[in-house]
Amino acid sequence: MTEIAVKAENLGKxxxxxxxxxxxxVEMFSFGKAVRHEEVWALKNIHFELPRGSALGIIGANGxxxxxxxxxxxxxxxxxxxxxxxxxxxxxxxxxxAGFHPEFSGRDNIFMNAAxxxxxxxxxxxxxxxLADFAELGEYLGRPVRTxxxxxxxxxxxxxxxxxxxxxxxLDEVLAVGDQHFQKKCMDRIREIRQSGTTILFxxxxxxxxxxxxxxxxxxxxxxxxxxxxxxxxxxxxxNFQYAQSAGKAAQLEQTGHAVVAELPHLGDLKVCRAGESExxxxxxxxxxxxxxxxxxxxxxxxxxHLGLIVSRNDDIQVFTSRSKExxxxxxxxxxxxxxxxxxxxxxxxxxxxxxxLDESCDHVxxxxxxxNRFKVEYNGMEKGVILADCQWxxxxxxx
Numbered sequence: 001m002t003e004i005a006v007k008a009e010n011l012g013k014x015x016x017x018x019x020x021x022x023x024x025x026v027e028m029f030s031f032g033k034a035v036r037h038e039e040v041w042a043l044k045n046i047h048f049e050l051p052r053g054s055a056l057g058i059i060g061a062n063g064x065x066x067x068x069x070x071x072x073x074x075x076x077x078x079x080x081x082x083x084x085x086x087x088x089x090x091x092x093x094x095x096x097x098a099g100f101h102p103e104f105s106g107r108d109n110i111f112m113n114a115a116x117x118x119x120x121x122x123x124x125x126x127x128x129x130x131l132a133d134f135a136e137l138g139e140y141l142g143r144p145v146r147t148x149x150x151x152x153x154x155x156x157x158x159x160x161x162x163x164x165x166x167x168x169x170x171l172d173e174v175l176a177v178g179d180q181h182f183q184k185k186c187m188d189r190i191r192e193i194r195q196s197g198t199t200i201l202f203x204x205x206x207x208x209x210x211x212x213x214x215x216x217x218x219x220x221x222x223x224x225x226x227x228x229x230x231x232x233x234x235x236x237x238x239x240n241f242q243y244a245q246s247a248g249k250a251a252q253l254e255q256t257g258h259a260v261v262a263e264l265p266h267l268g269d270l271k272v273c274r275a276g277e278s279e280x281x282x283x284x285x286x287x288x289x290x291x292x293x294x295x296x297x298x299x300x301x302x303x304x305x306h307l308g309l310i311v312s313r314n315d316d317i318q319v320f321t322s323r324s325k326e327x328x329x330x331x332x333x334x335x336x337x338x339x340x341x342x343x344x345x346x347x348x349x350x351x352x353x354x355x356x357x358l359d360e361s362c363d364h365v366x367x368x369x370x371x372x373n374r375f376k377v378e379y380n381g382m383e384k385g386v387i388l389a390d391c392q393w394x395x396x397x398x399x400x
Contacts, residue, residue: 003087004049004052004087005053005087006056006085006201007050008048008049008082009082011079011081011082012044012046012082014040014042015042018037041223043069043220044223046082048218048228051199052088052167052199053197054200054215055201055214056200056201056202057216057218057231058201058217059217059220065222067172070172074090089164089167089168090169090170092161092170092171093154093171093174094172099113101145105141105143106141110128110159114164117163118164119164131160134185151182158174162193167199175206200213208370208371216228236369239368265366266366267355267369268337269293269294269337270292270294271373272373274288274289275290282374282375282376283375284344286344286346286347286348287345287388288343290342291339292339294309295336295337297335303360304330304332306359306360307324307340307357307358308321308322308323308356308362309322311346311352311353313352314350314351319351323356324340345388347385350374352372352374354368355369
């Protein structure tokens with residue numbers, strides 16, 4: 001029987017909003033006769049079960065209730081309705097600088113937080129160099145935390161959160177700050193702790209990171225759980241909903257919970273194939289010619305559109321982009337497709353393809369699928385880097 005690490009049943013969180021500080025005072029001393037507050041439900045009827053060792057991605061717009069849910073599960077704030085349970089040691093990284101004393105140095109804050117988590121001073125000393133290397137704060141470890149930038153505070157917070165070897169780890173937008181190098185370090189560490197059996201609750205606005213880290217996802221909208229399931233399906237529907245909402249077409253979606261807007265132009269299929277073939281292929285060699293088949297649908301048949309592709313490495317580094325407009329191609333009618341053919345200059349690695357449907361001017365994205373398809377490249381040469389450049393080595397006489 002699968003062990004449940006985190007369980008939420010009918011979770012709800014209500015806040016009282018007062019128009020001004022005096023309103024709270026008047027209500028308190030009127031013994032309930034004068035109501036001055038407005039009730040706002042940040043969460044309503046949230047329910048899920050998370051097996052041990054799994055990872056749950058939580059997505060939604062700003063103000064949807066994602067961070068409130070994590071605060072409830074972490075015990076920072078109590079629920080108004082429902083219940084939840086967490087089995088095992090809990091570690092969390094919810095807000096920049098949370099739990100840090102601004103006047104203490106980074107080093108002092110590490111020891112202080114370790115004591116709070118029940119970790120001995122001896123163990124911290126044994127692991128201190130490892131934590132310091134991960135945080136990459138250098139001499140700033142000896143300076144007050146109030147002098148840290150947001151990225152530095154997150155580095156310190158992430159290192160501290162990893163210190164306790166938690167059974168359940170809660171992460172709220174930990175990859176939103178910091179440079180790309182540190183983001184990759186965090187991603188690698190998150191993968192490591194998940195492989196060790198740690199259960200993860202992960203809030204992010206990056207659907208790419210949710211797909212990379214999580215094996216399930218929930219989408220929260222206005223405090224309610226709209227969708228729960230496979231992270232690719234949930235994130236696809238969420239992205240489409242965002243675009244439909246910006247176009248004023250979301251009323252139907254809010255009722256159904258699915259971002260399928262049949263009347264809007266949208267992408268069809270994306271296949272990555274060998275040149276001249278039509279079946280998906282997973283592995284290519286450096287220098288192979290590859291066809292990217294990208295389809296579209298436009299039920300109204302109105303307007304002219306362009307297609308675009310972004311190929312990214314699995315650490316989220318964009319390798320190259322291409323739009324049909326630059327090559328004199330466009331799509332019209334109710335359906336169709338274009339093929340982007342390219343000789344792959346990529347070296348060994350795993351790559352992801354994102355597709356885009358653009359309006360005639362290419363100023364507006366009508367639909368997108370992020371990290372939609374994937375493929376691998378195998379290369380046995382000695383050259384390093386992202387691409388294998390078409391180079392020549394010449395003598396000065398040959399170069400004339």
